[in-house]
Amino acid sequence: MxxxxxxxxxxxxxxxxxxxxxxxxxxxxxxxxxxxxxxxxxxxxxxxxxxxxxxxxxxxxxxxxxxxxxxxxxxxYAAMSQAFFTLSIGIGxxxxxxxxxxxxxxxxxxxxxxxxxxxxxxxxxxxxxxxxxxxxxxxxxxxxxxxxxxxxxxxxxxxxxxxxxxxxxxxxxxxxxxxxxxxxxxxxxxxxxxxxxxxxxxxxxxxxxxxxxxxxxxxGFNVLSWIQPLGEGTGILDLEDFIISYNLLPLGSLVYLLFCVSRYGWGFDNYLKEMNTGEGMKMPRMLRGYLTWVLPIIILVVLVQGYINLFG
Amino acid sequence: MEKREKFASRLGFILISAGCSIGLGDVWRFPYITGQYGGGIFVLIYLVFIFLLGLPIITMELAVGRASQKSIATSFNVLEKKGQK
Structure with a gap:
């Protein structure tokens, strides 16, 4: 290996x-x-x-x-987390x-x-x-x-x-x-x-x-298999997978999202301007409400539910 | 500092970015999760979330990257300073 x-x-x-x-x-x-x-x-x-x-x-x-x-x-929930996982969004x-x-x-x-x-x-x-x-x-x-x-x-x-x-x-x-x-x-x-x-x-x-x-x-699969960080039968790979899938992907996405919509970060207007530079399909301004208020909550739900599934 | 490299073609960009997200998540994880959660109905909900959840985040990553011309290491700093001027 x-x-x-x-x-x-x-x-x-x-x-x-x-x-x-x-x-x-x-x-x-x-x-x-x-x-x-x-x-x-x-x-x-x-x-x-x-x-x-x-x-x-x-x-x-x-x-x-x-x-x-x-x-x-x-x-x-499984569908939401699969959407994160498959696109590997949030880690830049x-x-x-x-x-x-x-x-x-x-x-x-x-x-x-x-x-x-x-x-x-x-x-x-x-x-x-x-x-x-x-x-x-x-x-x-x-x-x-x-x-x-x-x-x-x-x-x-x-x-x-x-x-x-x-x-x-x-x-x-x-x-x-x-x-x-x-x-x-x-x-x-x-x-x-x-x-x-x-x-x-x-x-x-x-x-x-x-x-x-x-x-x-x-x-972790052989010499160090005695380290079982997440309970019986788990290995070091499971711990790393947990860090990435349950934490970095949703948290990173949240960071990008808040940075783009909040005036403490980059701000929605700057984000929209960058989105609409060039030709092709235009990003509509009316999505602002959804992006600012609804989307962060969905991501938080994914994050929290992940913890509940694992430790609950 | 040397000029930042650019993609040679639009197709190259799309294939690379898609190639980055296409991985074991599609080939290995998607079929088994679909199998576990009852097939067709899961596929339907999954498609909805790709567009509700995935797509906006993709646009944001691309926007931050393109506007800053930097990797995640420094992109947030570059843009924040620009915004506050």
Whole structure:
């Protein structure tokens, strides 16, 4: 595991150190296009399996009875936290790309593109999983193991399953790499902005830092498995996941939000002016009430409910 | 200080930003949570929150980033000073 950690870190920082256009932009473009093509092929394959219709029905037909079974509020909360998690908002990873962006287009349209693309990938991932689940009688509600335990079995029982399986896990790696590259780019820019390092220097220093700082997480699965910070059976990864998912994402989002709408920060007028610089879809001023009063409360609810779920 | 780099193309920007948010959250977490919370109805609520909750925050991150031309390390300071002048 340590070796894979080092390979991933070095490769991704290597890409970042080549620079924005030559490294990050070029590689991500290739990765993303390959990834989109791959998931569409897999979805088509999955949809043509026997009994795929049952899976589609489960996946796309809203069933209020099932929601009551699970609890209405629990379902709503799960949807809200998934929205945070999937977009990884609030930790400045989109802000960094905003800072490399020209002033030609208005930001609302660009934001919609990002949200839609992310959602489309999620939805296609579902189109791959659920028809296959029902076709091979796998319980779709089994939890985090769903893709790791089930899919290899499913692939095994398919003609040419090894190829489909490898393709899928390559796709998973792509998805993870593109996120890692974005986060590293952010860390590198941090060093460049704050201490005026060159891109090469920032990349080098951070490669070493990240490898050293990631070691406890890896050791948490073996040597340090006696550390169980969040109760029986949890590891160091769970603690780090808790810090990010339950705290940094909502809190960071709240910081960005309040900074944009409050006059103690940047102020709504400045935010609106920046949003509407350029051409494209315009951000309407009438959303101010919603953004200033309703949205912060929703985020606070997500934050508090997360704590209740974990410690309550 | 050297000039800040820019994206070569609009497509590059969108793919990169989407690529940053597309990750294990989509491929691994989304299907299993959907499975646990009853399928279609969860998908529907999730779509609503992407636009109610996710989209505004995306616009804010991009706005702060673009206006300040800085990473999260210094962007808030840069903008606050501008606002108070």
């Amino acid at each position: 340590t070796i894979w950690l080092i390979i991933t870190t070095v490769v991704c920082f290597g890409i970042c150190s080549l620079g924005l256009q030559k490294g990050v932009e070029k590689i991500t473009k290739i990765l993303m296009t390959a990834l989109l093509a791959l998931i569409i092929i897999l979805a088509v394959k999955s949809l043509t399996l026997p009994n795929a219709g049952e899976g589609l029905k489960f996946y796309l037909m809203p069933d209020f009875y099932r929601m009551k079974e699970k609890g209405i509020w629990e379902t709503v 990873s989109l802000a960094i790309f905003g800072s490399y962006l020209g002033k030609k287009r208005r930001l609302l349209g660009e934001s919609i593109n990002i949200a839609v693309l992310d959602t489309v990938v999620s939805l296609i991932a579902g189109l791959i999983i659920f028809p296959a689940c029902f076709s091979f009688s796998v319980d779709p509600g089994q939890g985090p193991g769903l893709i790791f335990v089930t899919l290899p079995n499913i692939f095994n029982s398919m003609v040419g399953g090894r190829i489909w399986g490898s393709l899928f896990f390559i796709f998973m790696t792509f998805a993870a790499y593109s996120t890692v590259i974005a986060v590293f780019e952010n860390i590198i820019a941090f060093g460049m902005d704050l201490w005026g390092w060159s891109r090469k220097k920032a990349s080098f220093i951070n490669t070493i830092l990240i490898i050293v700082l990631s070691i406890p997480c890896v050791l």
